[in-house]
Amino acid sequence: MSISGTDAYDKALHLPPLVERALAAARAHGFPYSCRPEQGRLLHALASGADTLIGETGTGCGLGLAWLAEGARPGVRLVSVERDPERARVAAEVFADRPEVEVLCDDWRRIEERGPYDLLVLDGGGTAKTEDDSPADPARLLAPAGRIVIDDFTPATDWPPLHEGAVDRARLYWLRHSALKTVEIPIAEDLATLVGTRRRLAGTETAWQGFEQGQIVRGVVSRIESFGVFVDLDGTEGFITAPELSRHHFDSFDEVVHGGQEITAEVLAFELFRPQVRLSLAALAPDPLAEFARNAGVGRVVRGPVTKVAPFGVFVRVAEGVEGLVHRDTLTDRAALDVGDELSVEVTDINLVRRRVVLTPLP
Template identity: 65%
Template sequence: MSTSGTDAYDHHAPNDLPPLVRRALTAARTHRFPYSCRPEQGRLLYALAGVTHGPIGETGTGYGVGLAWLVSGAPPGTPVISVERDPERAATTAGLFADRPEVRILTGDWRRTADHGPYDLLVLDGGGTGKTPGDTPADPASLLAPGGTVVIDDFSPSRDWPPTHEGAVDLPRLHWLTHPALHATEVGLAEDLTTVLGRLTPPAPLAHGVIC
């Protein structure tokens, strides 16, 4: 969720965007919703969705801009689940994707994603990131398929280690970058925007020793 994500498309020619993204962007603008997925993030989601081999999940549908990037990039027929807390937004966005039977938009807390996993790609944008007080981070080991990827966006660049934000250690970002179940890294998308990507690591094989 980007605070000025919808406005970030003002300088992009409509023909440069997938049709589904244009449709969702129109809805976001109509409803004066500023928090859409930025185009830089959207293109990353498009690319990641294109190499998925199983279901895709998303938290925080909004008016479906990020979801549209995912669906546009995914192989045909890939199941995509998105969860939105606001009933009005969920209903409106479900209408936008009514002609895409592989897409389901659920109303409720982000934890509803657990009912439809595991996912090959999971985008945490509206809960489950640990960024806000009371928001428990999602458990990638229970939500991802083996080798699956989790995406946590909207971090500010930091050259420090541990990473900092506004003069303090960025604990949510550190949580994901050092998560024991993930191989994780940070990807810079713009001068003011980075994203954390984590791939679920397989469990270590049991050592076979000789007992004397």
């Protein structure tokens, strides 16, 4: 976030509609530290290159996230973490009609539960700019060739770069990170952004130490952390991120695996600088959404429990591993609904690319 960033939009023209909405929210709540238009346009361009998932720390009132959402292609999901409850609430309202965007209220490390990201914007934690802010791990959080953005630097004119008369250690950390190829991009006379691309190391896409991409392997769960599961592959370290654990919803990792469990997984990729093998359990499981689309289809009436109540509507489980959205505009008595309530709905749309099911409530 930038000092007086919200005020920088006073002369900005031709803003995307969602950006206009977030800007109005920031102004209405007196939030001055939004990303500037120059930053937003860079985020908009970078978001267009994401294939699956975009992450952000430090939502504010959602202005930077709005630039990302407007630039993202259909089917791309976005998740942002904001530690301030009021700002998180405001931002969630901005994106109430955008189910692909999720705003979480928590410490920035909550972002580690998701991933790997095609694009990760660090604006509210994980930047290493202060002594108490430990850096995010791009090798674990980024997909191969994924990008990480660290903003709000003063353009460097000397080497090593300085900040307030001292060596800018945070900037050097990212510029010299072994997992990244990082460049500094001046975007205004007083503003620069670091953009790092996760390196594609030789051998990471096909084979390494007897493992091949797509190979089915067996291993033992060695430990479970908040950001993923480690697996012992007969002396080689394997790792499974949360999205690769299961195609079904789960609240904690121990609902899927436990320490000492023997598992079968597919090899996805390799991290040579760790060294580590990326694995997937979900890849070996049938896709419940595709199965639901084949067997149910548009027009089918189903009944299921409400699994989540959100500002933009409610989610209903319509099959094992499949949830659909009932938009708030179609609900007559949304305030009376709570998690666990049963609801009869009609399936009105299924989008396998966007991983989305749209439902309409029945009387």
